[in-house]
Amino acid sequence: MTADTDIAIVGGGLAGTIAAIALARTGARVTLIDRNAVPPDEFRVEKLGGMQLESLERLGLLDLLAAHSTRFDQSLNIRHGRIVDRTNARYQAAFYADMVKTMRSALPGGVRTVIGRVTELATGAELQQLTIAEHGTLGARLVVLASGMSDLLRARLGITREVLHERQSLTFGFNLRPRDGIAAHPALTVYGERPRDGIDYLTLFPIGGLIRANLFVFLDHRDAWIKALRADPLAALDDRLPGLRHRLDDVELEGRVQNWIMDLAVARNVRQPGVVLIGDAYQTSCPAAGTGVSRLLTDVERLAAHVPAWLATPGMDAARIAAFYDDPVKAAMDAHALGLAGYRRAFTVDTRLSWRARRQAQFLRRRLLNAIDTLSPPLAARIRALRA
Ligand SMILES: Cc1cc2nc3c(=O)[nH]c(=O)nc-3n(C[C@H](O)[C@H](O)[C@H](O)COP(=O)(O)OP(=O)(O)OC[C@H]3O[C@@H](n4cnc5c(N)ncnc54)[C@H](O)[C@@H]3O)c2cc1C
Known part of the structure; x- marks a missing residue:
């Protein structure tokens, strides 16, 4: 041959x-x-x-x-219902x-x-x-x-x-249809609130006229909350990310919830x-x-x-x-x-003191830098450049 x-x-x-x-x-x-x-x-x-x-x-x-x-070029990052900071970067x-x-x-x-x-x-x-x-x-x-x-x-x-690592993570994807159009909805990243919830983050971003949701979770796939999430993601998220609903009060779920268990x-x-x-x-x-x-x-x-x-x-x-x-x-x-x-995974679910401290320090640093950004963007840019 x-x-x-x-x-x-x-x-x-x-x-x-x-x-x-x-x-x-x-x-x-x-x-x-x-x-x-x-x-x-x-x-x-x-x-x-x-x-x-x-x-x-x-x-x-x-x-x-x-x-x-x-x-999209900006997303709003949220934890505990409050803005942490904004990511200014291009995505397709x-x-x-x-x-x-x-x-x-x-x-x-x-x-x-x-x-x-x-x-x-x-x-x-x-x-x-x-x-x-x-x-x-x-x-x-x-x-x-x-x-x-x-x-x-x-x-x-x-x-x-x-x-x-078998079943290292779970990912969910679903579409939300905004009743008043996509323009009123900035891209969002919403971080999990407690290690036991296993939520790393939920990201909401536009695809055409839809809001696409990707949720990244480190939990057992048989967890009762995971079952609830598959059935009704918005209701299940209300329970774990209570600050989210007021940002999504004019959307409805469209189509099926997709999920993937990754080894x-x-x-x-x-x-x-x-x-x-x-x-x-x-x-x-x-x-x-x-x-x-x-x-x-x-x-x-x-x-x-x-x-x-x-x-x-x-x-x-x-x-x-x-x-x-x-x-x-x-x-x-x-x-x-x-x-x-x-x-x-460790950043999301590890409850040891070192990881708890790391989580708190990271979000505190980002909130502080965001506050400085509001008062003096050049100073915030200088601090970011020093850290890079
Ligand atoms: C739920 C989920 C979310 C993800 N999110 C992200 C993310 O946010 N960012 C990121 O960077 N990555 C992400 N990834 C990873 C990313 O999607 C993959 O790394 C990427 O799609 C892999 O592409 P691939 O071409 O290697 O494989 P695939 O896209 O799976 O392509 C394999 C192709 O091979 C073909 N094929 C297989 N067997 C045969 C055969 N015997 N004969 C002929 N054809 C065959 C299939 O038809 C298929 O078209 C995610 C993955 C998953 C599962």
Whole structure:
């Protein structure tokens, strides 16, 4: 068998699609395979900001995202019903399926797309063979596995998943329809009030004419309050975030409540010839930490830096692949994401004195800086610059 393509990417979610764009730009022949022609309505990331937007700008994709998502530049941060401070930073918000659709629309003409489920993978130091249901086989020099959290293909290659923290967090998503229009509703972040409630924060932000709610929780999924939340989120939140209702007195719930239980996991035995894992296929992220997309964009940018050298000479041995996992920028991002996952959980639910003190100090510092900001914005800016 000969190679039909240089790179076969399995999975056209955010990681696989952006990888296809970036790798095609290096001059490689790329084939992108996904089981769904239209991305399904799955609950994943719904707003991008900070370094995620910077990375998309470097990849030349930010303007496209901006044209197909809702921008907001400020959010009001609240705890115990009172304003803590304001975050002045750009975000772009969209439902995940729309984000993926938007990125797929930027695939260069040279990228071949195949809609089908990859059922078998045979990999080695020379040639990779993929079996695609109802399409037959495909030969590639390199397989990029961007198949998200599903385990089937990893298992075929003897790649295991080490679960670092089972059911590390719960995330809820639901839509609120404002009766008087979206304009009257600034984006809000509402922090949990007590460690025993397990609420890290609720974020409310615009997507089109809707207010989208993402709630990040560290509780047992069988907790009675979690059941109540699934049934009637506004009533359940009244109980735990009492200051919230007066800011949401003119909204109604629209559609179903989505939820996700996340295991924090890393793939093991990945240093194999011919195949490289990116995005959630390699490592999952705590949604509250907001690092999943930072990780996958780092994976894409670093992979695009390594691949031209890999394709320049015959073969695809494990040493080449290892260079990607050992890439210091990638390794640092993966470690940062795991560290932040642990931090968010401890910051929310840890009742030891050190964490109680940390929580109080952080919110006190932010409230003070916000007060200084009101009196003297230049002084507040100087203090922020000193801390940066
Ligand atoms: C509830 C929730 C909230 C989140 N919130 C945030 C956030 O606020 N900020 C943040 O940065 N990150 C967040 N994340 C993480 C982020 O959404 C993920 O890291 C990111 O979506 C992973 O993208 P991916 O392309 O790796 O995987 P996916 O999007 O899952 O894509 C995998 C693709 O592979 C395809 N596929 C799988 N198997 C096969 C096969 N055998 N053959 C063909 N195709 C196949 C699937 O159809 C799918 O399209 C959140 C995650 C969750 C679950």
